[in-house]
Amino acid sequence: MQLDSSGLQVLSEQECFLLLSSVPIGRIVFTDRALPAVQPVNFCLDGRFIVIRTATGSKLAAATRHAVVAFEADEFDAAMRTGWSVTAVGHAREVSDAAELDRLARLPLTTWAPGNRDHYIVVEAEQISGRRIAAVTAGA
Template structure:
């Protein structure tokens, strides 16, 4: 098991993809008016691509289309002090091709927000990194 300088387990790309597939909420990091912005989103994986539904004309749809973005998902157990975090970086694109929209609409991705969300953004995860905090942490740090 490979550890980073903080003692966290470094995850392989496949482990990262498996963990991302187990999550339903993540955060997309994009640029909005030349400033970093973070927005929580529900998502689904399509292979290794991250698929997000949003409203056409939303701030996210406008800013993330044809841009390099970061995406992060995690899960933590505060009582056990265990968890994982995975970050993906890559280009985001708005889906405009009708056949691809139809295919993506069949994925198990249901929006939580009440507004119309018929616009898809796909993030190609070129870089995926992750860390895991196991239950074997140093108890002296409590």
């Protein structure tokens, strides 16, 4: 078990992808008018690709166009003070190819937010890393 300088367990790439695929919501981190921005989104993992549905013309669609973004998901247990977090970093691109759109539309990706969301953003997890807080540390 590898620990980082903060004493947190370092997750393997395989564990990171497995954990990412276990949750329905993550957070896309980008820059909006030169300020750091973050937005929770429903997503679906497609190999190394994080697939997000949004509305055409949304702020998210505009701000992530050709941008390098981060994508984070986590799960924490407040009672046990345990949890994990995974962060991927990579280029975001909008999907315009009809065959690819058709394929993505068949992924098990539902969005909780209302409205028409037929614009797809794909983020390639070029870098991925994760940490786990596993032990209950008394008095921490």
